[in-house]
Amino acid sequence: xxxxxxxxxxxxxxxxxxxxxxxxxxxxxxxxxxxxxxxxxxxxxxxxxxxxxxxxxxxxxxxxxxxxxxxxxxxxxxxxxxxxxxxxxxxxxxxxxxxxxxxxxxxxxxxxxxxxxxxxxxxxxxxxxxxxxxxxxxxxxxxxxxxxxxxxxxxxxxxxxxxxxxxxxxxxxxxxxxxxxxxxxxxxxxxxxxxxxxxxxxxxxxxxxxxxxxxxxxxxxxxxxxxxxxxxxxxxxxxxxxxxxxxxxxxxxxxxxxxxxxxxxxxxxxxxxxxxxxxxxxxxxxxxxxxxxxxxxxxxxxxxxxxxxxxxxxxxxxxxxxxxxxxxxxxxxxxxxxxxxxxxxxxxxxxxxxxxxxxxxxxxxxxxxxxxxxxxxxxxxxxxxxxxxxxxxxxxxxxxxxxxxxxxxxxxxxxxxxxxxxxxxxxxxxxxxxxxxxxxxxxxxxxxxxxxxxxxxxxxxxxxxxxxxxxxxxxxxxxxxxxxxxxxxxxxxxxxxxxxxxxxxxxxxxxxxxxxxxxxxxxxxxxxxxxxxxxxxxxxxxxxxxxxxxxxxxxxxxxxxxxxxxxxxxxxxxxxxxxxxxxxxxxxxxxxxxxxxxxxxxxxxxxxxxxxxxxxxxxxxxxxxxxxxxxxxxxxxxxxxxxxxxxxxxxxxxxxxxxxxxxxxxxxxxxxxxxxxxxxxxxxxxxxxxxxxxxxxxxxxxxxxxxxxxxxxxxxxxxxxxxxxxxxxxxxxx
Ligand code: MN
Numbered sequence: 001x002x003x004x005x006x007x008x009x010x011x012x013x014x015x016x017x018x019x020x021x022x023x024x025x026x027x028x029x030x031x032x033x034x035x036x037x038x039x040x041x042x043x044x045x046x047x048x049x050x051x052x053x054x055x056x057x058x059x060x061x062x063x064x065x066x067x068x069x070x071x072x073x074x075x076x077x078x079x080x081x082x083x084x085x086x087x088x089x090x091x092x093x094x095x096x097x098x099x100x101x102x103x104x105x106x107x108x109x110x111x112x113x114x115x116x117x118x119x120x121x122x123x124x125x126x127x128x129x130x131x132x133x134x135x136x137x138x139x140x141x142x143x144x145x146x147x148x149x150x151x152x153x154x155x156x157x158x159x160x161x162x163x164x165x166x167x168x169x170x171x172x173x174x175x176x177x178x179x180x181x182x183x184x185x186x187x188x189x190x191x192x193x194x195x196x197x198x199x200x201x202x203x204x205x206x207x208x209x210x211x212x213x214x215x216x217x218x219x220x221x222x223x224x225x226x227x228x229x230x231x232x233x234x235x236x237x238x239x240x241x242x243x244x245x246x247x248x249x250x251x252x253x254x255x256x257x258x259x260x261x262x263x264x265x266x267x268x269x270x271x272x273x274x275x276x277x278x279x280x281x282x283x284x285x286x287x288x289x290x291x292x293x294x295x296x297x298x299x300x301x302x303x304x305x306x307x308x309x310x311x312x313x314x315x316x317x318x319x320x321x322x323x324x325x326x327x328x329x330x331x332x333x334x335x336x337x338x339x340x341x342x343x344x345x346x347x348x349x350x351x352x353x354x355x356x357x358x359x360x361x362x363x364x365x366x367x368x369x370x371x372x373x374x375x376x377x378x379x380x381x382x383x384x385x386x387x388x389x390x391x392x393x394x395x396x397x398x399x400x401x402x403x404x405x406x407x408x409x410x411x412x413x414x415x416x417x418x419x420x421x422x423x424x425x426x427x428x429x430x431x432x433x434x435x436x437x438x439x440x441x442x443x444x445x446x447x448x449x450x451x452x453x454x455x456x457x458x459x460x461x462x463x464x465x466x467x468x469x470x471x472x473x474x475x476x477x478x479x480x481x482x483x484x485x486x487x488x489x490x491x492x493x494x495x496x497x498x499x500x501x502x503x504x505x506x507x508x509x510x511x512x513x514x515x516x517x518x519x520x521x522x523x524x525x526x527x528x529x530x531x532x533x534x535x536x537x538x539x540x541x542x543x544x545x546x547x548x549x550x551x552x553x554x555x556x557x558x559x560x561x562x563x564x565x566x567x568x569x570x571x572x573x574x575x576x577x578x579x580x581x582x583x584x585x586x587x588x589x590x591x592x593x594x595x596x597x598x599x600x601x602x603x604x605x606x607x608x609x610x611x612x613x614x615x616x617x618x619x620x621x622x623x624x625x626x627x628x629x630x631x632x633x634x635x636x637x638x639x640x641x642x643x644x645x646x647x648x649x650x651x652x653x654x655x656x657x658x659x660x661x662x663x664x665x666x667x668x669x670x671x672x673x674x675x676x677x678x679x680x681x682x683x684x685x686x687x688x689x690x691x692x693x694x695x696x697x698x699x700x701x702x703x704x705x706x707x708x709x710x711x712x713x714x715x716x717x718x719x720x721x722x723x724x725x726x727x728x729x730x731x732x733x734x
Contacts, residue, residue: 006151006187010057011064014038021067021076029073032099033063036080039098043088050159058152059083065148069185069347075141078106082145085111109142110149140346143179147188150176154195169199184312184345193252208251208258211265219248219272226274226323230331233294234276240283246274269328270320276333281306284333288317291331295321298328306334308403308411314342404455417476418451424459425480432483434461448474466491496544499624503543503643507550523557530556546618549641606631606732609656611709616645631732656707657686659732660716662700664725666692671700674725677718678704681711697726 011017014037021030040059047055063079077099084090085107092111096104154172157165173196180188198205223246230244248254249271257268276287284306291297301320309315316334323329340348402414404423414422420440425432438445439458451457467484475481505515518524519536531548533539542548606628608614613629618641626645627634664670671690678685687703706712716728 006065006068006191011060014060017060017064017067020064024067024070025073033073033076033080036077036099036103037063039090040080040084043084043090047087049156051156055083058156061152061155062145062148065151066145069144069148069188069344071141071144071347074102074106075145077103078110078141078145079148081107082110082149106139106142106145109139110145140183143183144347147176147180147183147185147192151188151192151195154192154199157195157199165199169196172196173200180345182312183347184314184341185343185347186345187343190250190252194250197252197255204255205251208255208265212248212251212254222325222327223247223272223274226272226329229294229324230274230276230291234287234290237290238283238286240278240287242283242287243277244274245277246272249273270330272327273330273332275339276331277336277339278333279335281335284317284335287333288319291319291321291333295323295329297321306338308413311413312345314338316342402451402453404451404453404457407456407458414451415476416450419447419449419474419476420445420451420457420459421447421471421475421484422477422480423451423457424461425475425483426477427459429483431459431461432480433467433487434463434465435459436462436465447471493541496541497537498544500540500542500544503618504540504550504553506643508554511554513554518553518557521557524553527553527556546624546641549618601625603627603631603633605633607657607659609658609706609708609712610647611712614645614647616643617641618643656705656711658704658706658712658730660702660704660719661727661729661731662702662719662725663727664698664700664722666696666698667724670698670722670724673722674700674702674719677722678702678715681715681718683711683715701731 014034017037018030018034021033025033037056037060041054041056044055044059049055049058051057059080059082062082063076066076066079081090081095081099081103085092085095092104092108095107150172153168157168160168172192177189177192177196180186180192227244227246231242234240234242234244254265254268254271257263257271258265261268276291278284278287298320301318303318306315306317315338316332318330318332320328320330334342402416402418403411404414405411406427412423412426414426420438421432421435423438424435435447437447437460438449439460440449440451440455442456467487469484469488471484472481475484508515508518528536528539531539531542533542539548543550601624602608603625608626608628614626615629615634616624616626617634617637618624624643624645627637662674675685684705685702686705687701689701691699693699704715706715712730716730719725719728
């Protein structure tokens, strides 16, 4: 049996194409395909490809690839029409009235993927793959057509300008080939990879291609020899019906091996792969036994992808053995059915369904076997940022490497570097967001632990736990990342919203307006539109983030009643005085709720603690920064952004950082008294520095944590009472 692959011969025209379709497709289908060809040819009339050929050669080529994948007639028709709506005067309505709803939906899907234009190619890449995955959720045929489109463009890439070739090839390698791999269509993947390799790294490609072809004769002879040995052996020792094939691995996979092992071509040993196909699962293991008794297996290289199928549904036994002449060879053993899935992936599932139904309707049963796909589609609904999405998806597109066990003994597959967080999210979002630690093979580990093959993982959750932004640093799956991001964003937005509501109310009142009055003005509606706010909630959130200031709003909607910036500058001194007065009268301070609050931060220069007089400043995009009222930095801040703040709590459990300078006589045992004093008052010492001077004095700096100013006062007074201490003072900075 020869290896299945896509033929890359060029179709001369519709007659040749129809000839290939006959026997595989119904008369009516072929009639429709012919009609689509004529329709597309007419629409693209006069358009020429870079190769100099009429444009129709491209859609025809795409349709040819789809026919080889044995997709249904609707896919083939879509292949023929895929560029008409985007590049010609044909509309989607025209397509629908001529070819029906199914085809028009498919064409629409393909058009949408290619239509989005972005300024940065990186952004476009992210957006494209996102659109593709959404489209996949609706109908996977859209993506199969897009993959065929890309393959045909890669086959004709030599006509593209040189500088574009590498970029397109890189994109194919990053997105399309992994996508084909994830959909399990290895024939597509292999060709996309080798074509991309050729254009993205031409020197390495041609050098390797030459080396490989030099040894072709020897290799072919060797392949025949091994095939004969394997056939004889299995034939002599069993009644199994089987087929053996052998081939050299494709160039890009050899190149990848060379790279990852940093070796030259001559040192890459397992470039030959043999395949034994049998009828049943039991026979797979029987054949494996025969192979291992004939050739010595290399320890650690046996993989059972039958018991543990890959996410893309690939199933096979893999083993590497020492073959004739002490060469290492890889042998894959699988059933014929598994082989079909291995070569055609999702297309094979799809094909079976379509044949049994024959109505051209989408049947998702095959698609649903691809859990990965389903997860990705549902994730899309939460991720709006294209870059973020791409980053998430790229890891998922990588081949998974690690297999671990759940407490129930189920197997789960993860990319390398995955941690218990990824594991927990893969079970359920609620488990993911509550995970605090994990037990690996019975031993406690932290959330940063990188799981290893064969680990037994059991996660420990707590209902008080919530996801944190830090987790993003040590999880790799898109599910975990996207769920964590969603949580963090929602939490932050809620905080920004509440802050915005308070800020606006307070600032308007200070200027003598009420929120109701301002928001009911017709100018307010205009202001919202102008700022691109989708809703009033959105407006408050932006105020909370400092992206819109209340003054900005007032200036925009009632310029005559608010001072211009010039007037404000002139009246600076009066204004500063007014602020001092209004501060005293302030009855509803902004609540400051502890350091953990993301939108309220404390100035590092003065580290206020509860009880200190404080002032706040709106920082663009970062919420509010709070300083001690007497902090030097606070005087340098833009007074327009100043606002009154106060403490909502009288004490904090952690984070009330203070630096103390203690000057004392250098007497032995003093330090012990000091630390006893701290601990008796429940003060945490974070850091201590001690210097002695020539006149026998000691200058100590202590960084401590206190609950509030009265706790601090209590502490300094207790220290001052210690015999030998000359002075205690709080100093700025930490
Ligand atoms: Mn195209």
